[in-house]
Amino acid sequence: MSEFDRKIITDAITRMLARREHSYNEIVRKLKQKGMPIEDFIDILEEFRTADIQSDARFAESRARALYLKGKGPRTIKLDLQQYGVDEYCAHQALEEIDADWFESAKTVKIKKFGEFYETDYAARLKQKQFLQYRGFYQEHIDYAVSSD
Numbered sequence: 451m452s453e454f455d456r457k458i459i460t461d462a463i464t465r466m467l468a469r470r471e472h473s474y475n476e477i478v479r480k481l482k483q484k485g486m487p488i489e490d491f492i493d494i495l496e497e498f499r500t501a502d503i504q505s506d507a508r509f510a511e512s513r514a515r516a517l518y519l520k521g522k523g524p525r526t527i528k529l530d531l532q533q534y535g536v537d538e539y540c541a542h543q544a545l546e547e548i549d550a551d552w553f554e555s556a557k558t559v560k561i562k563k564f565g566e567f568y569e570t571d572y573a574a575r576l577k578q579k580q581f582l583q584y585r586g587f588y589q590e591h592i593d594y595a596v597s598s599d
Contacts, residue, residue: 459491471509475535510544521559526586556587556595568598
């Protein structure tokens, strides 16, 4: 690989990471889409990782925080991080780092969509529960959010 190719690859990785955090697998996928052979950039990407310029842990935390602030539940966040190639340990650490109150988050999401009142109609409560389940909350969070307390 020539010095010119190395500079192009380094610049591409730097531009990606300058905009936002990226997971290791995400950078590999994007570089392959640009037509760069994996053997040309994998060593350079490892240098970025070793220098802690690229970090899956930082990516996972920033992504988890962004999804939490959008009203997503822990199940959805874990699945999203898995799609980016973040390992289960990093995903778990990211959820711990954001220090989320999932019960209050579920209640806030429910109130934003359906209002504060307690729904007595079974079909309407089921609709609320399904919505919260779709958003990625676990059953105990959903039960808390739609309860009369």
